[in-house]
Amino acid sequence: MDVQVPLTTSAQKFKSKFCQWAQSNLPEHGTRKFTNSLDNVLMSHLFERDNDVQIIIRNLVDSKELSFSYKGEELLTAPDSRMENLYIGIIMPSWERGLRHICRDEHVYDVVSWFFHYASQYVARSRMIDVIASINLVYGRTCDFRGHKMIRFLKEKSNCKNSLELALKSEAVPIYKERLSSNERQLFYLIEQSNSLDPFVHRIHFNFLNSCKLLNSGFYEEAITSLDKTVDVIQQYARERMNINGSDNQRDLTLTAFEMSGEEKHQLARLYDIRNFFGGHPSMSKWWDFSEIFDEDIDQFFVAVKKVINRLMVHENSHRVVEKSPVLWSTWFLDNAMILWDAVWFERIQKNIR
Structure with missing residues (x-):
């Protein structure tokens, strides 16, 4: 039956x-x-x-x-x-x-x-x-x-x-x-x-892995774009799962909720700016020199994003949907x-x- x-x-x-x-x-x-x-x-x-x-x-x-x-x-x-x-x-x-x-x-x-x-x-x-x-x-x-x-x-x-x-x-x-x-x-x-059954976690891992692969292959601008996508999904998670909503300051509110430092928040705001200038549109200047200009920034960006990912995983584990x-x-x-x-x-x- x-x-x-x-x-x-x-x-x-x-x-x-x-x-x-x-x-x-x-x-x-x-x-x-x-x-x-x-x-x-x-x-x-x-x-x-x-x-x-x-x-x-x-x-x-x-x-x-x-x-x-x-x-x-x-x-x-x-x-x-x-x-x-x-x-x-x-x-x-x-x-x-x-x-x-x-x-x-x-x-x-x-x-x-x-x-x-x-x-x-x-x-x-x-x-x-x-x-x-x-x-x-x-x-x-x-x-x-x-x-x-x-x-x-x-x-x-x-x-x-x-x-x-x-x-x-x-x-x-x-x-x-x-x-x-x-x-x-x-x-x-x-x-x-x-818990990658949760699509937020799955998409975060997907974009972060892509950014690492692109960086390892020397595609620096593309790596930054994919890394910023990772942060964007983290912001979406904060909006839907943590009820954090901001029109112009969603990134700052999200990073504050995950207890990131002022310097780390500055770095990831800078990540967004660099992504827009070099990744979102064809750059109008210094396109050949991207990796030289932002070499130290790139390392700091990856360290900061990895830290947010770890903290998000702790939150998801405690508030599992x-x-x-x-x-x-x-x-x-x-x-x-x-x-x-x-x-x-x-x-x-x-x-x-x-």
Whole structure:
């Protein structure tokens, strides 16, 4: 017998948004079937999928000689025997599986299955970004989860943790130390604290990692632009999650709330000015000499932004809105459906880009 529960407010809004999108983007005969199919997914399919999970093992790019092994509830890391790659294994929902028998119309199936594929992918990437961002904050390395190796398979939830460990051991050599170095203790603390399922945290990590990669590659103006984007997302977090609102002084109010010093606030106001002059528009002067003029500033900017990120993670951990370790992924989806809609679907792109 199908499991049915009342939809949450987020899920109701998601359903409305998705149906409106389908009316504008699917053939007419498909839109008539879309609502019924989506109802079946939300009211029944998601709960059935709680019995199974997907397991993914991937190697991280630029992870040579990272030798730590970490064991969390649904996340494992370990290096290979040559210390050439750090492998990461995660457990993720299987929402996109089994949709064919619900969505009989091919157009409906394509849209619904792709959305739930992207939604599951968001969860997987969030788990990996928690590790990659923590590595960056501790070791300064800019790893990437898009390595050359990926193992992916479906497993019953009841035995998934053993299966995850066995799958990781096929590629890596876990060595769990009794005594950790100070860097490893800090790293594990950050992995456990970071919650990239929250899109604010996810976007902060994404932009900060990009800024570090650009800086390492010598793209200084682009690095500054991406670094300022990081601060901008932090300001958005402060506005929505901390009720800090300012028309002309949002940055200053945000940094004050995170107890940044006067000098640090000045540095990040300067970051904004430099980003506008060199990154927001083609520079009218000294375009060749950017890195020489602002070399010391750039180092200070990165130190200050990293400090704000750490403080934001502490705040998010104490005032959590998006559950990091849900008991049931079906319930988590219904609570956060609109977060996923905004993060992974095409509606906003279609509205804002010609």
